[in-house]
Amino acid sequence: MLEPEQIVRLEQDAVVLLDQRLLPGEVVEVRCGTPVEVATAIRTMVVRGAPAIGVAAAYGLALAAVRGDDLGAADAVLRASRPTAVNLAWALDEMASDPSPEHARAIHAAEVERCRQMAAHTADLLSPGTRALTHCNAGGLATGGYGSAVGALLTAFERGLLAHVWVDETRPLLQGARLTAWELETAAIPHAVIADAAAGSLMAAGEIDCVITGADRIAANGDAANKIGTYSLAVLARHHDLPLYVVAPSTTLDLGTPSGGSIPIEDRDPAEVTARFAARNPAFDVTPAALISAIVTERGVHRAPYAESLSGAVAA
């Protein structure tokens, strides 16, 4: 398993990021010497995953402080780097009062600790022999260490509850086939990658017991934005009477957003899908709370009505 500082760290003159675009084929670090370079790395998905983006932005602001840059300008460029994940804004808000490297490192450590707590809560929901499906990568790479949905799978596996993981390859950028499969292989967890379109027929064949995903932003009513395709899985899971668990830290809750309709959905370059023909490339979708069996944060397992159960779970 990767150590948190292998995924994202602050050095004296740079934020250093493991380049997640090249994994698992190449293990290469990208050094960002300025806040603008950190923002570019976030936008181009050198680092991705809502909590990891927040950590990278916190380090970016700390770098600005160390360099004596204009902190307002650094905040603005980092905040605008990607629209959907709320952790980005949360981390920058946190850093406003104390833009020190120590504070950024504390934010990072707290995210990893939240993952371990969420994992324990989620594992409590699973029965022995569970065959779980996950989408995209909600692993250590996405959170700066340990992982949300994948962290839950790690803990469940350690407890002897997990039999198999189906990994949606997650087009267009293949975070499942590249990153989640790599993390599961490292942890020696039995797994198989599938085309995203195969999930439904595996559910119909009785080969999936539950769906476990992360989230990029969760509205006050429990609607959850996550990688495009999560919504389809939620509909399919409901049709097959399978639970969908959304595992995300309290830093992903956005109680200021009333429902999913107000969450900005990033449309990325159509060329990520195909450079040859017209294409459309929404990067996220919103799963309505009604299709989510439980939302698990580090504070515990939250169930409907979410407006009530999430209200006490905002980040400290």
Added chain:
Amino acid sequence: MLEPEQIVRLEQDAVVLLDQRLLPGEVVEVRCGTPVEVATAIRTMVVRGAPAIGVAAAYGLALAAVRGDDLGAADAVLRASRPTAVNLAWALDEMASDPSPEHARAIHAAEVERCRQMAAHTADLLSPGTRALTHCNAGGLATGGYGSAVGALLTAFERGLLAHVWVDETRPLLQGARLTAWELETAAIPHAVIADAAAGSLMAAGEIDCVITGADRIAANGDAANKIGTYSLAVLARHHDLPLYVVAPSTTLDLGTPSGGSIPIEDRDPAEVTARFAARNPAFDVTPAALISAIVTERGVHRAPYAESLSGAVAA
């Protein structure tokens, strides 16, 4: 639009196939000088699509007859080349009584004519302004000319009924992003390719009016095997109260198979999904008849109960 003989034809000493693995980047023909080479081309998907496979097999048997090969051996190797599409067995059964080139060419011409009839019947079901979603490639490339689902889109567009086509890219082999998009571009039909996982959220956003696909085998009760992912679309369409139309010639009906559970589903090389990690690669899934709004053959529009409505529609 491609002419039927550009897709698959019999010459004096070879079956000539447009290599669908390389399209649209390269337009290359593969010459198969023996029935074994035709079978290999079918297995490796130089030619794919249930009706086109049947036509290629018919030409393969005619080639065997012209060469003076053992017709039983040629039939066996062609019949075993792929398991799911029933058109393969149908075409070989047809050729048994008369393995002449003229007969094979007549089978080919009849498949293209069926496509035009199906297209007219399907267009009758659509309203002006229709925004249709299609999966995989059920175009001229898949049928030996004009196409089943894509043929229906062509006719609907000519009648002024079709506003837009969403094209599932159709992993792992991207027949949608490569073949269907190419055919739609050639016909100047507005379209956009999407990641397979994006279909659900486009339905939720009200951007899709109906789903139109082909089929590889339809059981007597109306259960339809088609490219992996069709079943997921069927569940999603039902959840969003959208019709799913399956467009397929009567040669795709297999009234000897009582239901979808008896249809053999081809598992292809996991390396088509990922060569780096464990993977699973079912090439087809089965959509239960209950999720299909109508099955359209050249004989007309068939609705539930399919056991009754399909019984009179078998190929002459």
